[in-house]
Amino acid sequence: MHTKLPNILVVDDSKAILIVMKAIFNELEMPEVTTCLSAVTALEKVKPDINFYDAIFTDLNMPEMDGMELIRNLGEIGYCGAIVIISEMDPKIISLAADLAKQHNAHLVGNLTKPVQLNQVNTLLAKIAQLNSHTLVKERPITKAKLISALKNNEITPYYQPKININNNQIQSVEVLARIVSSKDERVILPSRFISLAEQCNLINDITFTLFEKACGDIKQLKEQLGTNLKLSFNLSPCQLDDLNSPNKLLQLLQKHDVLPSDVVLEITEQHALSSYTQLETLNRLRIFGFGISLDDFGTGFTNINQLKQLPFTEAKIDRSFISHIETDKFSQVVVSSLINMTTQEQLELVAEGVERPEELAYLKHYQTNLAIQGFLFSCPKAKAEFISWAQHWIKTAAKTKNS
Incomplete structure (x- = not known):
C-alpha cells in the first residue's frame, strides 16, 4: 500500500485528461485533487505555499507556458515536492528532462503515458511517498x-x-x-x-x-x-x-x-x-x-x-x-x-x-x-x-x- 498524499496538483490543457486523472485519484481514495488547465495558473497556486503540494502532475505540450518551463519555474521558487510528466516520451527525452530538472533543483520522478492507467498512477504514488520520506518526518522527533x-x-x-x-x-x-x-x-x-x-x-x-x-x-x-x-x-x-x-x-x-x-x-x-x-x-x-x-x-x-x-x-x-x-x-x-x-x-x-x-x-x-x-x-x-x-x-x- 502506498502512503496517501493529501495534496496533488494536476496540470493539463485537456479537460478530458483532467477528468480522467480526477477519476483515477478518486478510485485510489484521493478525492481532494486540484486541477489546472494552464501552467501559469498552476504556478500561481503553488507560490503562496511551496510546500503545500506533495506532487505535481504536468503535461509537456501546453500553450503559453509548457511543461519544461513550469518545471524550471518550480525549481526556481524552491518547490520540494515530486514532479511527474503526463506524456509519452522517447527515452532520450526522459533522460534529458530528468537531468535538466535536477539542474533546476526540481524532483522529476516519473512519467505517465497516455491513455493514463490506474496502476501507473498507483505505482508512481508509492515512489512519491518514498521521495517524501526523505524530507517528511513520519514520527515525532525526540527532544x-x-x-x-x-x-x-x-x-x-x-x-x-x-x-x-x-x-x-x-x-x-x-x-x-x-x-x-x-x-x-x-x-x-x-x-x-x-x-x-x-x-x-x-x-x-x-x-x-x-x-x-x-x-x-x-x-x-x-x-x-x-x-x-x-x-x-x-x-x-x-x-x-x-x-x-x-x-x-x-x-x-x-x-x-x-x-x-x-x-x-x-x-x-x-x-x-x-x-x-x-x-x-x-x-x-x-x-x-x-x-x-x-x-x-x-x-x-x-x-x-x-x-x-x-x-x-x-x-x-x-x-x-x-x-x-x-x-x-x-x-x-x-x-x-x-x-x-x-x-x-x-x-x-x-x-x-x-x-x-x-x-x-x-x-x-x-x-x-x-x-x-x-x-x-x-x-x-x-x-x-x-x-x-x-x-x-x-x-x-x-x-x-x-x-x-
Missing part, C-alpha cells in the same frame, strides 16, 4: 534533552545492513546506521526521529564519531566472519563537510583502531547541493586521505550527472524510489540504465538501495553489471550479534547455491 542524554549514556548504537554483489552474492560492504538503544528498556529509536534534530543542534558530529568509534571496534570481528576485503559505509551529512578539520578527526579515530581509510566509504546524502568551497575542499581531502566517497540517494537531490563525473566520488547509490517496481517503470529503467552506463565508463561503484521485491532483483540482474544491492529483501539493519548470525547463514547459503 534535545533526550538526544543529549542518549549521547551521555552511550546509547548511540551501530546497526549493520549488507551491500551484496549481484553477481556472486558476496557481502562486499556493510552500511553502519545509527540507532538509539535505551539503556533502561532496550527500546530502539530510529534515525528519522533524531538525525535532523542533531543537525539543527550541532550534535551530528558527536553521533558520527560515536558510530565510528564503535564500528571500528567491531570491524576486526566483522572481517573475521565476512572476509578481509569488507568495507564499512558511514553516512555523512553535507553540513559536516563545512568542518575543514573533520577529515583529520576521522583519520585519528581510524588510526586508534588500526583501520585504514580504504576500509571506509563515506556516504554523502544528495538532499542538499554541495556548493561551498569549504565542502568541496573537505570532500577532496577525504579522498586524498584514502576514504571512499559515495553519493547517497542519487536521483532525489541536486547532483546532476556532470557533477557526479567531476567531483571525487568513488560510488553512487541509486535511490530506492527508482528501484521500486523498476520492472514495469519505464522512467526508472531509463534513469537507472543511464546511470549504469555512466558509472561503468567512469569506473565508479554502483549500489541499488531499497531492493524489497524479487521482481526488482530479477530485473536488475538483466543489466549484467557489477552492481551491489541493498534492501529488506536481503536484510534489514541489525545489531552486531544478530547481523553476524545472519551473515554466517547467508554465506553458507550462498556457497551451497554456487556449488549446486
